[in-house]
Amino acid sequence: MTLSSADLRRMYRTMLLIRRFEEQAVAFFLSGELRGSLHPCIGQEATAVGAVFPLRRDDYLTCTYRGHGQAIAKGLDPKEGMAELLGRRTGCSQGKGGSMHYTDLSVGLLGENAIVGAGAPIAVGAALRAKLDKTGQVAMSVFGDGAINQAALLESLNLAAAWQAPVVFFCENNLYSEMTPISAMIGTTTLAERAAGFGWTTMTVDGYDPIAVYQTTMEAVEHARNGGGPVFIEAMTYRLFGHMVGDTEPYRTKEEVAEWRARDPITAFPQRLIDEFGFTPNEIAEIEAEVAAEMEEISRFALQSPWPDVSEIGEHVFA
Amino acid sequence: MRELTYAKALREALIEEMERDPNILLLGEDIGVYGGVFKVTEGLLARFGPERVIETPISEAGFVSAAVGLAMTGKHPMAELMFMDFAYVAADSIFNQAAKMRYMSGGRAQVPLTIRTQQGGGRGNAAQHSQSLETFFTHIPGLKVVLPSTPYDAKGLLKSALRDPNPVMFIEHKLLYNTKGLVPDGEYTVPLGKADVKRSGTDATVVTWSRTVLHALEAADLAAADGIDVEVIDLRCTVPLDIDTVVESVKKTGRLVVAHEAHRRLGVGAEIAALVQELAFDYLDAPVERVGALDIPTPYSKPLEDEALPDAAKIVQAIKRVTYSET
Ligand SMILES: Cc1ncc(C[n+]2csc(CCOP(=O)(O)OP(=O)(O)O)c2C)c(N)n1
Ligand SMILES: [Mg+2]
Numbered sequence: 001m002t003l004s005s006a007d008l009r010r011m012y013r014t015m016l017l018i019r020r021f022e023e024q025a026v027a028f029f030l031s032g033e034l035r036g037s038l039h040p041c042i043g044q045e046a047t048a049v050g051a052v053f054p055l056r057r058d059d060y061l062t063c064t065y066r067g068h069g070q071a072i073a074k075g076l077d078p079k080e081g082m083a084e085l086l087g088r089r090t091g092c093s094q095g096k097g098g099s100m101h102y103t104d105l106s107v108g109l110l111g112e113n114a115i116v117g118a119g120a121p122i123a124v125g126a127a128l129r130a131k132l133d134k135t136g137q138v139a140m141s142v143f144g145d146g147a148i149n150q151a152a153l154l155e156s157l158n159l160a161a162a163w164q165a166p167v168v169f170f171c172e173n174n175l176y177s178e179m180t181p182i183s184a185m186i187g188t189t190t191l192a193e194r195a196a197g198f199g200w201t202t203m204t205v206d207g208y209d210p211i212a213v214y215q216t217t218m219e220a221v222e223h224a225r226n227g228g229g230p231v232f233i234e235a236m237t238y239r240l241f242g243h244m245v246g247d248t249e250p251y252r253t254k255e256e257v258a259e260w261r262a263r264d265p266i267t268a269f270p271q272r273l274i275d276e277f278g279f280t281p282n283e284i285a286e287i288e289a290e291v292a293a294e295m296e297e298i299s300r301f302a303l304q305s306p307w308p309d310v311s312e313i314g315e316h317v318f319a
Numbered sequence: 320m321r322e323l324t325y326a327k328a329l330r331e332a333l334i335e336e337m338e339r340d341p342n343i344l345l346l347g348e349d350i351g352v353y354g355g356v357f358k359v360t361e362g363l364l365a366r367f368g369p370e371r372v373i374e375t376p377i378s379e380a381g382f383v384s385a386a387v388g389l390a391m392t393g394k395h396p397m398a399e400l401m402f403m404d405f406a407y408v409a410a411d412s413i414f415n416q417a418a419k420m421r422y423m424s425g426g427r428a429q430v431p432l433t434i435r436t437q438q439g440g441g442r443g444n445a446a447q448h449s450q451s452l453e454t455f456f457t458h459i460p461g462l463k464v465v466l467p468s469t470p471y472d473a474k475g476l477l478k479s480a481l482r483d484p485n486p487v488m489f490i491e492h493k494l495l496y497n498t499k500g501l502v503p504d505g506e507y508t509v510p511l512g513k514a515d516v517k518r519s520g521t522d523a524t525v526v527t528w529s530r531t532v533l534h535a536l537e538a539a540d541l542a543a544a545d546g547i548d549v550e551v552i553d554l555r556c557t558v559p560l561d562i563d564t565v566v567e568s569v570k571k572t573g574r575l576v577v578a579h580e581a582h583r584r585l586g587v588g589a590e591i592a593a594l595v596q597e598l599a600f601d602y603l604d605a606p607v608e609r610v611g612a613l614d615i616p617t618p619y620s621k622p623l624e625d626e627a628l629p630d631a632a633k634i635v636q637a638i639k640r641v642t643y644s645e646t
Contacts, residue, residue: 035443035621087443087620098445098619114447115408116377149376151408177377179353185376251352310626317615 003211008277011053011210012269013287015045018069019266020295021078022241025068025085025099029245033303034085038099041069043240044172046265049073050213051142051170051235054221060108060126060139062119065100066172067112070142075107078294079301088305095308096316108137116177117150119143120169124160127167127224138166138224146177148191160230161199168220169195169232172207174239179251195232207237208263240264320503326496328470329359329435332477333397335506337367340395343481344371346382347399347435356401357437357496379405383412383434390432391420395481403438403490404447406455417486418461433480437491439530439580440628444493446616449624451529451581456488457557457590463487463511464558468532470500472555475509483511492530492580512559516568520550523574523638526565526591528554531578531629538634547642557587565591566598573604574641578634583611608637 003011022040029038041048048069055061055074063070072078076092084091085099092102100114110126113119123141130137147153148171160167171191175182188194192202201223205216213235220231238260242249270287273279323331337343345360351374354361364372375382379400386396400406406413413434420428440449456464463485467473473491480487517532518539527535532553539549550568554561569575575595577588588609595607613627639645 036445036619037448084619087622091620093619095620095623096446096616096618098443100445100447101619114445115405146377149378149381151378151380177348178356179349180351180374184374307622308620310622313613313618313623313626314615 003214005277005279008273009283009287011049011214012273013291014073015049015210015266015269016287016291017078017294018045018048018072020291021072021082021298022068024082024295024299026241026245028085034099035087036098038245039066039243040241040245041066043260043264044174044207044237045069046210046269047170047172047207047213047235047237050210051140051217051233053214054218055108055140056137058108059137059221060110060123060130061142062110062123062139063112063142064116064119064144064147065112065114066144067102067142068099071102071104071109071112074109076102076104076109079298082298082302083305086302086305087307088302089308090301090305094312117143117147117153120147120153121156121159124156124163124165124167127160127165128163131163131166136225138168138221140168140170140221142170142172144177145171145173145175145182145191146180146185147171148194149185157195157198157200164227164229166224166227167230168217168224169230170217171232171234172237173234174237176239176243176251178243179247181251190234192232192234201229201231202234203231204234204236207235208260208265208268210265210269320501322499323470323502324496325470325473325491325498325500326357326359328474328502329477329491330361330363331502332474332481333360333363334366336478336481337363337371340481342393343395343397344373344389345397345399346373346375346386348375348377348401350374350399355399357493360399379409380412383409384416386432387412387416387420387430390430391428395431395433397433397435397481400434400436402448403436403452404450406436406452413456413462413486414459418459421485422461429484430486431484432486433489434486435489435491437493439492439494440612440617440624441494443619443621443624445619449617451579451612453490453557454581454586457587461486462558463556464490465511465556466490466529467555468495468529468553470498470502472509472515472553474502475507476511476555478508479511482508487511490529495530509555512556512561514555514561514564515553516550516564517553518549518551520548520572522548522572523576523642524550524552524565524568524572525576525578525634525638526552526554527578528557529580531580534629534631535578535634537631538638541631541635542638545644547638547644549638562591562594562598566595569595569599570602573602575603576608576610576634576637576641578610578629578637580612580629582614583609584614586611605641605643608641610634610637
């Protein structure tokens with residue numbers, strides 16, 4: 001699977017937009033405009049984009065509270081995303097869901113989720129639907145390393161295998177489940193081998209290499225789409241920010257963070273586009289300017305959006 | 320007496336009880352090195368070691384049932400659910416296993432298990448991280464249910480929970496951890512199932528618990544400015560339920576408001592209203608009022624969340640309705 005220059009440009013542009021979006025969200029949190037909790041995907045943009053770009057618009061996706069990046073990559077309007085973070089009427093959930101519940105069926109997004117592991121069986125259900133109705137769609141669930149220890153997720157590994165559902169599980173192994181190292185919480189060396197035990201095809205990939213993530217995921221998605229059964233991808237990645245805004249990070253060393261930061265895909269990828277793919281520094285600067293302009297528009301839209309009216313509070317409990 | 324935060328008072332209770340009883344051990348997510356996301360277990364791993372402060376995988380169904388097994392075989396585990404909302408993930412462990420084991424065994428088994436968790440809204444955590452679920456635990460027989468509102472009660476009630484031979488749901492409120500209050504220097508406990516009259520009054524009774532106690536006390540002050548003398552009862556526990564203290568108060572005031580942050584529909588307020596009309600019908604001068612969260616999932620956006628949850632102003636309105644005062 002070779003990527004065209006246009007594809008590569010779009011990948012980098014989306015990764016950068018996600019980084020800037022998350023940085024702006026953190027700024028809004030710190031200035032008190034955004035409430036609750038915020039779990040930025042800063043550092044994990046290569047998996048956000050590399051995992052989701054191989055999906056078709058009508059393929060299904062579930063993700064987590066750290067899912068702004070995947071949601072944007074899937075096609076959620078970032079203006080609606082930011083307005084949602086500010087609790088505004090124009091947000092993707094009309095202010096009712098906030099940071100952890102982005103949902104947009106028009107782009108196949110079946111929801112972020114604030115319950116660890118909960119999105120996985122929902123994706124299996126969506127995949128089963130695609131199989132039953134022979135639609136050719138696949139479903140993907142993106143979750144963290146810690147989710148692998150949830151009963152719902154483990155049950156869904158078996159359900160998908162028993163049903164041969166066209167589903168891809170994309171596990172972002174960022175080494176920590178919240179503040180606890182995953183290595184201390186499991187009895188195997190890798191997470192992928194656990195899925196193998198349930199009869200899944202498994203793959204592993206460097207989650208800081210967006211092209212490798214894209215290619216691996218494309219192979220997995222095609223495998224599932226063609227009736228090959230479920231595929232589990234373990235991507236090694238890292239948060240360059242705390243688990244949430246306010247995390248004091250006593251569980252990891254500055255050196256460890258610095259090691260990963262040196263490979264930050266947001267700086268490494270454009271350099272690689274220049275070195276290996278013939279992009280010019282000007283083209284990179286142009287992308288950066290585009291993203292900066294778009295971010296300004298996103299923030300302006302969110303800040304100028306109206307609040308929901310309290311008369312709408314009871315809407316949407318039932319269909 | 321010293322001034323302590325609710326979080327620090329809870330931490331003291333854990334330390335004192337762990338020192339007293341070597342069978343007490345803690346299980347939960349991020350409770351070790353990080354000290355818990357609300358810092359209640361800070362420093363406990365260093366103090367008691369990894370065999371008594373057990374960092375768990377994100378496996379609520381598994382570790383709560385494992386705690387049942389520990390409890391049935393001689394330990395006194397304290398399992399921590401980081402957010403009340405995750406109790407649904409551990410629902411079988413709590414409702415089918417912990418709650419019923421003693422009864423099903425005809426008294427041969429016992430489950431001395433404390434489940435600590437925190438609940439409540441008001442912080443913009445949205446529908447899956449803001450729920451108040453005491454109603455469920457109150458409904459299912461076999462669980463004691465504790466909801467402290469002050470640092471003093473938090474410490475004293477947690478110590479009692481850790482000495483109780485039964486499963487106890489110990490439910491904190493996320494917006495109480497930083498509140499401060501006086502806590503004795505020496506040893507004390509607060510018994511489970513004894514309500515606390517926080518303020519005495521003659522015109523109306525407000526029964527409440529957890530963070531809503533703070534709203535009720537504020538409401539009582541506001542009502543006092545309008546010449547209404549309100550009695551505020553902090554129920555502290557919904558199981559065992561100290562209905563006697565409530566009935567005694569209603570016999571004096573003739574008017575009752577029950578206020579809680581859980582949804583109004585079928586909330587514990589409904590049970591209290593029913594009991595009071597059974598036990599003190601002739602003393603009531605007005606229908607019992609219930610103040611609770613709207614019957615909708617908790618919305619994220621601030622104006623919506625404010626509208627959904629009870630506050631002092633909503634309690635004042637209820638007080639005025641039961642006293643037939645101008646609103
Ligand atoms: C059922 C459940 N238990 C606990 C939590 C609290 N919690 C939120 S995120 C998290 C860590 C998840 O780690 P991981 O799956 O590795 O994802 P990451 O945050 O690293 O992206 C925990 C324990 C939760 N939201 N849901
Ligand atoms: Mg993780």
